[in-house]
Amino acid sequence: MNRHEALATLGLTDPVTMDDIKAAYLESAQILHPDKFAGNRKLQERATEQFKHMQEAYEYLRKHSKDRSEPSADDLGSGSYSSEDFSTQNIRARLLGLQAAREQLVAQRDSQLDRRRNAISIAGVGAVVFFLFHRIPFMVALGGTAVIWGIIDIVSAYKNIESLDDHIRSLEKQKRRLEDSL
Numbered sequence: 001m002n003r004h005e006a007l008a009t010l011g012l013t014d015p016v017t018m019d020d021i022k023a024a025y026l027e028s029a030q031i032l033h034p035d036k037f038a039g040n041r042k043l044q045e046r047a048t049e050q051f052k053h054m055q056e057a058y059e060y061l062r063k064h065s066k067d068r069s070e071p072s073a074d075d076l077g078s079g080s081y082s083s084e085d086f087s088t089q090n091i092r093a094r095l096l097g098l099q100a101a102r103e104q105l106v107a108q109r110d111s112q113l114d115r116r117r118n119a120i121s122i123a124g125v126g127a128v129v130f131f132l133f134h135r136i137p138f139m140v141a142l143g144g145t146a147v148i149w150g151i152i153d154i155v156s157a158y159k160n161i162e163s164l165d166d167h168i169r170s171l172e173k174q175k176r177r178l179e180d181s182l
Contacts, residue, residue: 001056001057001060003060003061003064003065005057006056006057006058006060006061007057007061009053009054009056009057010024010025010028010054010057010058010061010097011024011028011093011094011096011097011098011099011100011101012024012093012096012097013089013093013096015089016065016090016093018062018065020090020093020094021058021061021062021065023094024093024094024097025054025058027094027097027098027101027174028054028097028101029051029054031101031105031167031171032047032050032051032054032101032104033047033051034047034048034051036163036167037160037163039156039159039160039163040112040156040160042111043108043111043112043160046108050104088182091178091181091182092182094178095175095178095179098171098174098175098178099175101171102168102171102172102175105164105167105168105171106168108164109161109164109165109168112157112160112161112164113157113161115153115157116153116154116157116158116161118153119149119150119151119153119154119157120150120154121150122146122149122150122153123146123147123149123150123151123154124150125146126142126143126144126145126146126147126148126149126150127143127146127147128143129142129143129146130143130144130146130147131143
C-alpha cells in the first residue's frame, strides 16, 4: 500500500493533516464497523474486510505522515497557501469519503433487496407446493419449510435494508451540512 492508495481508501486526497486522517478514519469506522451488521453474516464479513483495509490505510498514514497542522508549499505545489483553501479542500475530501461510503452502503442495500426478492419467491413457491400437494405429507412438509424459510429471510433482509437506509440517510445529512459550509 502506498500513500495515494491509503488516502483513497479513507476518501482523502493530499494535502491532509493527521487531524483530517483521524476524522476520516473515525467517520468511516462509524459507518462500516462490522458490529453494525451483526444480523447478517454476509454483510458482516464484507464490512470486516473493508474495515481491515481501512485500518491498514490508517496505520500506514499514521506511521508515514508528518504530523503538521498545515500542508507545506511542496504539498500544494506552489509557494502560496491560505487556510480558506485548505479548509475547502478538507471539506471536499470529507465529501469524497462520504460519497465512497454511500456507494458501498447502496451496493449492500441492493444486495439485500435482491435477497428479499429471492425470499419472496421461495415463500411463494413454497405456498403453491403446500396447497397443490396438500395430500402428500412430504410435499406439505417441503412447502411449509420453504414458506417459513422465505418469511424468515424476508424479515431479516427487511431489517438489514432498513438499517442500511438509516445509514444512507445519515450520510446524506452529513453531506448537506458539509456542502452548506462550502
